Amino acid sequence: MAEVKIQAESRTEFGKGAARRIRRDNKVPAVLYGHGTDPVHITLPGHDTMLALKTANALLLIEVEGSESLLALPKQVQRDPLKGTIEHVDLVIVKRGEKVQVEIAVHLEGEAVSDTLVVTEHATILVEAEATHIPDGVTVSIEGLDAGAQIHASDIKLPVGTTLAIEPDTLIVNVTAAQTAEQVEAELAEATAEASGETAPVAEPAEEPVGAAAE
Structure with missing residues (x-):
């Protein structure tokens, strides 16, 4: 830099x-x-x-x-x-040559398979690098990833001289199955009902006929 x-x-x-x-x-x-x-x-x-x-x-x-x-x-x-x-x-x-810890950006490239949702759990990662050689960021490929795929900090290729300063198993990217239109509508309806305080109607017990208790 x-x-x-x-x-x-x-x-x-x-x-x-x-x-x-x-x-x-x-x-x-x-x-x-x-x-x-x-x-x-x-x-x-x-x-x-x-x-x-x-x-x-x-x-x-x-x-x-x-x-x-x-x-x-x-x-x-x-x-x-x-x-x-x-x-x-x-x-x-x-100082020149000194190691410092800094947050650098995580950039995604490529596309996962259709009907998936790519969730960036961490948009930056903490690394250690020389003060005069701090990388601008790291690039992570999600090309062709299917639902269930995950990218952890240890999977990221860092520039020479740069090391991770976070736990290697930190989840960075998570690929999940995209919701169907029906699932989205159902969640929206549930959220709307909760926000308005509405509850499902409770069935009233049927009245007994007059004289039924005596029978």
Whole structure:
């Protein structure tokens, strides 16, 4: 994965008011930490940061005037829930050659046989890789798989230098038989009845004829 160089500025103002002023200038407040160093508070350029973080596990080369350049990975990205703009970034410092654990995407290719349903149980998997060689993701083929087929973490071919950091028997993809139209309609009717609180009618006992008890 290529490094993305970002020019940062030291930050000395803190608090909500300072953060709002930074964002109004189209910049992003951020903090760098890790490897036993004190947290370094910085400001990142908004547009460059947004472009860089479109890539999962983006490896950033943070350059701060008057300081040494630092390699970092995004640890946590806070976004505005409505606008989607980046509000704050936590960055963890890494070293060249260092092994890190990251989540990478699982991409499916191909098609299972007809009348099956492919369920992705985990869209990402946790792996360990060198900080400067984090794979973009892994590709899993489901071509021709029939109902009952399963793909576990141990079945996934990982790039050289990358190892699993989760249990090998973790279920990643599960192929099941697709429901028939009748099954879908029956489940929908049952769910509708439960939601409305309706119950099946109970038969009333027939009234005994007058005088029957005396017979």
